[in-house]
Amino acid sequence: MAFWTLYRREAGSYFISPVAYVVFFATAIGIGSYFNFVFNYFNDFGIRQYTVLQACVNTFFFWLTLMVQVPIITMRVFSEEFKMGTIEMLLTAPVEEWEVVLSKFFGALTFFVTLWIPLLFNLVLLSTFSNPHVPIFWKPTGNTFLLVLLIGTFYVSIGVFTSVLTKNQIIAAILSFALIFLTFSISFIPFLNVTGNVRDLLGYFSALEQMDTFSKGVFDSRPVIFYLSATVFLLLLTQRLLEARRLKS
Numbered sequence: 001m002a003f004w005t006l007y008r009r010e011a012g013s014y015f016i017s018p019v020a021y022v023v024f025f026a027t028a029i030g031i032g033s034y035f036n037f038v039f040n041y042f043n044d045f046g047i048r049q050y051t052v053l054q055a056c057v058n059t060f061f062f063w064l065t066l067m068v069q070v071p072i073i074t075m076r077v078f079s080e081e082f083k084m085g086t087i088e089m090l091l092t093a094p095v096e097e098w099e100v101v102l103s104k105f106f107g108a109l110t111f112f113v114t115l116w117i118p119l120l121f122n123l124v125l126l127s128t129f130s131n132p133h134v135p136i137f138w139k140p141t142g143n144t145f146l147l148v149l150l151i152g153t154f155y156v157s158i159g160v161f162t163s164v165l166t167k168n169q170i171i172a173a174i175l176s177f178a179l180i181f182l183t184f185s186i187s188f189i190p191f192l193n194v195t196g197n198v199r200d201l202l203g204y205f206s207a208l209e210q211m212d213t214f215s216k217g218v219f220d221s222r223p224v225i226f227y228l229s230a231t232v233f234l235l236l237l238t239q240r241l242l243e244a245r246r247l248k249s
Helices: 002-014 018-045 052-056 060-074 079-084 087-092 097-115 117-129 138-163 169-191 196-204 207-215 221-248
Strands: none
Touching: 002 097, 018 052, 018 060, 018 097, 018 117, 052 117, 052 138, 060 097, 060 138, 060 169, 079 087, 079 169, 087 097, 087 221, 097 117, 097 138, 097 221, 117 138, 138 169, 138 207, 138 221, 169 207
């Protein structure tokens, strides 16, 4: 099947790219440093009502990292193909547009998941070597990483979509960051002077409230439906734009 061949090509390209390794090590160092800071802070002040993971994923550092890393890893997805002129070869090959879009999407998503492995690694190290022992609460941990995956899936689909709009990688990254930041900004609306059903509706789209809920170990199916639906919509839109490009050429 052409999809698997294209997927292996796309996923493999991230692990031979110098930029990808810079992003990976920068993320790993940033996560490790902040994780260590939060742990020491909790330990020094005797904070017990929150877990270290819960504190890490509900801070400005976490969201900024998420919003910056996705445009960097997705800006080249289609833009580089357009710039190098290889997109014409790809579109004239015996492959469907949806196979191209999905292979690039899942290739980027695979690398995105890799970027957040250090956070889980830090949790395991903390639980293994701490004295007294700090247990890993698997339900809130699993819910937290599930939501990170869902949000990452949505953000990556935004990055893939913006990359198909231009052959300039920088413009693609800026557009991606702008759209991601715009969707994330909805999270602040429920904190304004809004009450009743309107606040409940806006809270449904609030990534901050979703993360607060999931990191406490409470599963809510609504964010799952929202992020998967939005991802499918953006990938379908990307596929249509790519199909239009093929017909134009």
